[in-house]
Amino acid sequence: MGFSRTLSRRSVLRGAGALAGSTAALPLLSACGGQVGTSSASAKVQAVKPGTITIMSPTGEITDDLVKGFEQAYPQLKVTQINTDATRLNAMLAAGNPPDVVRDAGTDVTPYIASQGLALNLDAYFEQSSVFHDADIMPVNNVWKWDGTQQGTGSRYGIAKDWSQDAMWWYDTQLWANAGLAARRPTDPITYAELLDAAKAMTKSSGGKTSMYGLWYVTPDIDRIAAMVATAGGKIISDDLATVDFSSPEAQQALAWIVQAGKQGLGYSVANPSPDWDGPEMFAGKQATACQGYWYTGFTETTAPGFESKLQFNAAPLLGSTRISPTFGAVGFWIPAKAKNPGASFAWLEWYCGGAGAKQRISAGDGLPSVHSLLSVLPQRNDFERAVIATQNNELDYIKVVQVASPYALNTAINTTLAKDFPQAITGSLSVGQLADLLTTDVNAVLAAGKKALGK
Amino acid sequence: MSALSLGASRTRPAPAPRRGARARRIRAALAFYGFISPWLVGTILLTAFPVGYAVYISFTDWNGMTSFMPWVGLDNYRQVLTSSDTLSALSKTLVLAAIIVPVSILGSLALAVLLNKRMHGRTVMRTLIYLPAVVPPVAAALIWKVIFDKNSGAANRILALLHLNAVSWLTGQMAFVAMIIVLVWAIGSGIIINLAALQTVPAEQLEAAKMDGAGPLTTFRHVTLPAISPILLFQTVLVTITTLQTFIPAILLSPISDSSVVTNIQPANDVYMVDVYEQYFDYSRYGLGSAMIVVFFVVILALTALIFKFLGRSVFYAVDPTEGRS
Numbered sequence: 117m118g119f120s121r122t123l124s125r126r127s128v129l130r131g132a133g134a135l136a137g138s139t140a141a142l143p144l145l146s147a148c149g150g151q152v153g154t155s156s157a158s159a160k161v162q163a164v165k166p167g168t169i170t171i172m173s174p175t176g177e178i179t180d181d182l183v184k185g186f187e188q189a190y191p192q193l194k195v196t197q198i199n200t201d202a203t204r205l206n207a208m209l210a211a212g213n214p215p216d217v218v219r220d221a222g223t224d225v226t227p228y229i230a231s232q233g234l235a236l237n238l239d240a241y242f243e244q245s246s247v248f249h250d251a252d253i254m255p256v257n258n259v260w261k262w263d264g265t266q267q268g269t270g271s272r273y274g275i276a277k278d279w280s281q282d283a284m285w286w287y288d289t290q291l292w293a294n295a296g297l298a299a300r301r302p303t304d305p306i307t308y309a310e311l312l313d314a315a316k317a318m319t320k321s322s323g324g325k326t327s328m329y330g331l332w333y334v335t336p337d338i339d340r341i342a343a344m345v346a347t348a349g350g351k352i353i354s355d356d357l358a359t360v361d362f363s364s365p366e367a368q369q370a371l372a373w374i375v376q377a378g379k380q381g382l383g384y385s386v387a388n389p390s391p392d393w394d395g396p397e398m399f400a401g402k403q404a405t406a407c408q409g410y411w412y413t414g415f416t417e418t419t420a421p422g423f424e425s426k427l428q429f430n431a432a433p434l435l436g437s438t439r440i441s442p443t444f445g446a447v448g449f450w451i452p453a454k455a456k457n458p459g460a461s462f463a464w465l466e467w468y469c470g471g472a473g474a475k476q477r478i479s480a481g482d483g484l485p486s487v488h489s490l491l492s493v494l495p496q497r498n499d500f501e502r503a504v505i506a507t508q509n510n511e512l513d514y515i516k517v518v519q520v521a522s523p524y525a526l527n528t529a530i531n532t533t534l535a536k537d538f539p540q541a542i543t544g545s546l547s548v549g550q551l552a553d554l555l556t557t558d559v560n561a562v563l564a565a566g567k568k569a570l571g572k
Numbered sequence: 573m574s575a576l577s578l579g580a581s582r583t584r585p586a587p588a589p590r591r592g593a594r595a596r597r598i599r600a601a602l603a604f605y606g607f608i609s610p611w612l613v614g615t616i617l618l619t620a621f622p623v624g625y626a627v628y629i630s631f632t633d634w635n636g637m638t639s640f641m642p643w644v645g646l647d648n649y650r651q652v653l654t655s656s657d658t659l660s661a662l663s664k665t666l667v668l669a670a671i672i673v674p675v676s677i678l679g680s681l682a683l684a685v686l687l688n689k690r691m692h693g694r695t696v697m698r699t700l701i702y703l704p705a706v707v708p709p710v711a712a713a714l715i716w717k718v719i720f721d722k723n724s725g726a727a728n729r730i731l732a733l734l735h736l737n738a739v740s741w742l743t744g745q746m747a748f749v750a751m752i753i754v755l756v757w758a759i760g761s762g763i764i765i766n767l768a769a770l771q772t773v774p775a776e777q778l779e780a781a782k783m784d785g786a787g788p789l790t791t792f793r794h795v796t797l798p799a800i801s802p803i804l805l806f807q808t809v810l811v812t813i814t815t816l817q818t819f820i821p822a823i824l825l826s827p828i829s830d831s832s833v834v835t836n837i838q839p840a841n842d843v844y845m846v847d848v849y850e851q852y853f854d855y856s857r858y859g860l861g862s863a864m865i866v867v868f869f870v871v872i873l874a875l876t877a878l879i880f881k882f883l884g885r886s887v888f889y890a891v892d893p894t895e896g897r898s
Contacts, residue, residue, distance in 0.1 A: 202853055205637075206636040206856075209637045209638070210636060210638070210639070232635075233638065234637060234638065323732065324737035324739070324740075325722065325728065327723070387743060387744070388743050389826070391717075402723070525855070526856060528854050529854050529855045529856065532850060532855070536839060539744075539838075539839060543743075543744060565855070565857065566856075568633060569633040569634075569642065570635075570640070571640070571642050
């Protein structure tokens with residue numbers, strides 16, 4: 117048949133493949149001309165335009181009541197939430213159609229999102245804000261700053277919604293006392309060595325099973341290691357944020373502590389991961405301590421009412437003698453550079469992180485506020501809350517931005533690398549020195565690949 | 573049709589029938605394209621385009637977020653073929669397939685033969701054995717995770733009853749064993765396929781073998797096995813491909829924490845697709861991840877070809893599979 121000779125089924129399929137291939141190449145050709153910036157100029161302030169703002173945040177974290185409150189304050193705006201999903205965010209950013217607001221950890225992402233031109237420079241918005249005033253913004257928000265080379269200074273790219281000093285820790289006073297340990301003054305920092313001894317006294321194991329872990333879930337995350345090292349006067353990441361070094365004596369001291377905790381089975385570790393995180397394990401009576409910050413106050417009161425009577429909140433431990441008590445998150449929001457209605461996005465930041473929404477959340481004890489003026493609404497309704505506030509207020513003097521994030525790789529990438537290498541030292545025969553060298557090599561390879569991908 | 577009309581058509585054969593034939597051909601072509609267009613559009617948009625896009629990305633160092641896509645040529649492929657991590661993940665995956673494929677095929681065949689016998693409670697047994705196959709993989713992995721929990725799982729309780737020490741099932745090398753158990757547990761669908769295949773063995777051939785004095789093993793070897801061999805070949809290919817692509821059990825058997833899921837995957841379970849996932853979503857190396865996918869596609873294609881080459885010879889087709897080829 118003539119028709120089938122000229123356009124057979126096979127030729128249709130061949131044609132379809134070629135069409136698909138050429139279609140695939142079209143957006144790529146335009147993409148090739150793109151450039152990666154190292155920092156961006158402050159965006160011109162845009163007014164709030166009526167419409168819908170899309171917020172990417174973990175499902176359930178922003179309650180319906182809070183959304184309703186915001187929509188009442190801004191009747192011209194509606195809020196749509198989408199669940200936090202790195203894959204979806206990447207796809208939305210790449211397609212130039214990002215969410216209007218993204219919830220993230222400022223400590224981890226700021227250099228990356230700022231240097232790659234993904235986040236909007238918010239300096240102009242903060243300057244004209246009636247809610248945020250420079251003097252009132254707490255120093256923890258410096259983790260959301262980036263000057264093109266350093267985190268902690270320069271322009272603002274986001275703000276914390278609520279935060280904690282995450283190296284602080286809690287212990288179960290009954291288990292502590294039952295192990296024959298003397299009660300501690302909450303504001304006096306314990307050393308990591310003392311902590312290991314206390315954990316040993318509280319850990320109960322038999323027949324290969326552990327019924328009580330004395331220590332919290334020790335994850336070898338870069339921010340935890342860097343915080344430990346900082347208290348000994350050292351640092352992990354180089355000044356240009358392009359390389360790491362785990363071989364310094366301070367770093368090896370931190371690595372040795374994590375390895376020992378894992379080897380001795382004093383807490384869940386990367387080689388023996390927890391089926392859950394600290395909270396549920398502690399409330400179930402399987403763990404005597406938890407390395408969590410102030411936000412654990414409200415969490416305990418609402419999740420395990422009554423349990424708080426057994427808890428004591430303590431200053432961040434020390435590896436050396438320098439008191440530093442950083443945040444591992446300063447979780448808050450950033451606005452993508454290509455957000456469609458940045459005025460409305462910033463209105464959300466103002467309302468949720470510094471305005472009425474912030475007041476509502478902070479008064480529940482779920483975290484510390486982003487602004488000094490809201491410290492007064494932290495709950496102090498009972499002895500437990502008053503004791504926690506006393507410890508927390510004392511600890512505020514030691515907040516410091518410990519540089520861990522790099523513009524060349526997200527902390528997720530670095531933590532994945534650390535998690536792959538650590539078990540070799542905890543369950544294998546790798547010495548701490550060898551582990552330090554391995555971590556240095558592997559993490560530097562990740563950073564070098566990221567740097568190369570940026571054409572640097 | 574009348575004689576007159578037949579005669580008329582004989583005397584005037586030319587244009588009208590050609591137009592009619594052409595119209596029929598066009599109608600047939602339109603019908604063909606009409607019917608295949610949903611598939612064709614779907615294939616172009618959902619298969620060919622993403623595949624073409626992934627192949628293109630494999631030649632770049634794209635981080636998946638920005639519009640900057642530096643062209644790196646074959647660099648990603650060189651990395652895939654020389655990276656010890658990737659080759660280790662590939663070897664773990666091949667070992668996994670080498671264990672799962674024979675165990676699944678032979679296990680499901682043995683159980684199917686047993687369940688094909690006339691016995692009391694056969695239907696109940698078939699249902700029970702097939703049940704794991706209808707449990708969604710996510711639920712299955714989570715159930716096994718509870719069973720394998722070191723401190724409170726059923727597996728260690730059984731060991732305790734036997735006065736044995738608890739085993740850390742989900743960590744270290746045991747995590748690989750746990751993953752194998754989870755994968756083998758779901759052989760129910762293979763059993764059903766084999767049961768269906770066993771029903772197709774011609775009864776007269778079985779009868780003839782019996783009359784000729786063949787025992788059960790001889791009958792199975794010389795009658796049953798050849799009859800179901802095409803199904804076994806199909807299953808071997810299918811199980812090989814799905815095992816090589818193992819991902820969900822590796823992820824879900826890992827303990828969770830408040831940090832990334834992937835950071836808790838035990839090195840023993842760091843199979844190829846987990847490595848690919850890490851490159852994409854932990855390391856933001858979309859180019860390298862795509863190159864890994866392309867290389868893996870070639871590996872799977874080669875393995876499938878090898879299976880056809882070596883097992884295809886032993887397959888007995890009741891109908892000549894080459895029939896109709898030009």
